[in-house]
Amino acid sequence: MAPSVTTCAYQRSTTQKPRGVIKLAPASSMKPKIKPSTLDRYFWYTSSDGVMRLATSTDGTVPEQINTYDFNPALFVREPYPSTFPPGGIWPPEEPCDLLCPLGADDGYCVGDQCYTNKTCKNALCEHSFTNWCQQTENWEDHFELRKTEDLGIGAYTKRAWKAGDVLGWYAGELKVKSYDGSSDYLMQLDIGVLDTSSRAQQGGTANGTPPSPTRQAPSAPHSEPEPDLVYIDAAAKGNWTRFINHSCDPYASYRMRRVGNMRIMTVEAVRDVPADVELTVSYGYDYYGIGTVKVCRCGAENCISRLRGRGSGLKKGKGKGKGRVRVKKCKRLVAPVEEG
Numbered sequence: 001m002a003p004s005v006t007t008c009a010y011q012r013s014t015t016q017k018p019r020g021v022i023k024l025a026p027a028s029s030m031k032p033k034i035k036p037s038t039l040d041r042y043f044w045y046t047s048s049d050g051v052m053r054l055a056t057s058t059d060g061t062v063p064e065q066i067n068t069y070d071f072n073p074a075l076f077v078r079e080p081y082p083s084t085f086p087p088g089g090i091w092p093p094e095e096p097c098d099l100l101c102p103l104g105a106d107d108g109y110c111v112g113d114q115c116y117t118n119k120t121c122k123n124a125l126c127e128h129s130f131t132n133w134c135q136q137t138e139n140w141e142d143h144f145e146l147r148k149t150e151d152l153g154i155g156a157y158t159k160r161a162w163k164a165g166d167v168l169g170w171y172a173g174e175l176k177v178k179s180y181d182g183s184s185d186y187l188m189q190l191d192i193g194v195l196d197t198s199s200r201a202q203q204g205g206t207a208n209g210t211p212p213s214p215t216r217q218a219p220s221a222p223h224s225e226p227e228p229d230l231v232y233i234d235a236a237a238k239g240n241w242t243r244f245i246n247h248s249c250d251p252y253a254s255y256r257m258r259r260v261g262n263m264r265i266m267t268v269e270a271v272r273d274v275p276a277d278v279e280l281t282v283s284y285g286y287d288y289y290g291i292g293t294v295k296v297c298r299c300g301a302e303n304c305i306s307r308l309r310g311r312g313s314g315l316k317k318g319k320g321k322g323k324g325r326v327r328v329k330k331c332k333r334l335v336a337p338v339e340e341g
């Protein structure tokens, strides 16, 4: 029987929790000429010269710092009822949880509303709250900092060590419709509705943790599987610190589809122990830097996919796949939890 759509307990937050005072570098010339009240909204990082600077997106725009989903219901009014939603769902969605209500078997694990641990909750009816989660993850600067990397723009660095399995953060941003055809370096794909684990496993073993097949993203590919219903989380203009995590082919972390109470989220979780004071990296998935793509990965890892191509390993370069397409990061999916007792 198809699961029913639960009612939403998500509270819309009207105000951002005030953040700590931002300490600017002593050089008065470095002081930005913007009102102090707007300081908190933007990202700052400390450059190697010790000066705090405003972080920019790779296209030069200054991103606003939000730690929630930015949701515009008007965007969804003309969108068709998602095929992955059971009959009777709320459509068009009026708030984020109407869209991101966890409905599938993969959603068994809630990460609770306390971040920075590896504790999960399997109670499908738990009351962990997304509002609490957002508040709790606002203190990211206690654990991570942004720094200018040598050649990958800005990166996120650890201030303390982490254990494999720890939840390090989550991907916040503006929710965009499936038909969104913009392009940005900060797009994350998030499936909606009931997740079809069986077909995903056939397509590349997402259920066992390997990245999804690149062919899933090619609409014109013959015999390609139908695209799942999804939304994009776009962190280009608004997002949280995780938008600055760079890719590595030998990453410290992975994106995971999870839930907090009745809200589906994309977490960043350590896949191995992470020391303090290193650049935190994640895998963007094969659609981003994989075999069929044109982008060149410069992560420098021994097993870097672009390096292997260069060595004539038999991996072919992409023939333009990815150009003009929505390029997104993808998450790994969890195996459905086994019921105890």
Ligand SMILES: C[S@@+](CC[C@H](N)C(=O)[O-])C[C@H]1O[C@@H](n2cnc3c(N)ncnc32)[C@H](O)[C@@H]1O
Binding pocket: 056, 057, 058, 152, 153, 154, 155, 185, 186, 243, 244, 245, 246, 247, 248, 296, 297, 298, 299
């Ligand atoms: C989500 S952003 C990461 C943060 C970015 N460094 C910044 O300054 O905003 C993704 C972009 O960072 C750069 N990047 C991240 N990892 C990279 C890698 N392994 N090789 C080359 N470029 C990378 C690419 O420009 C990519 O499109």
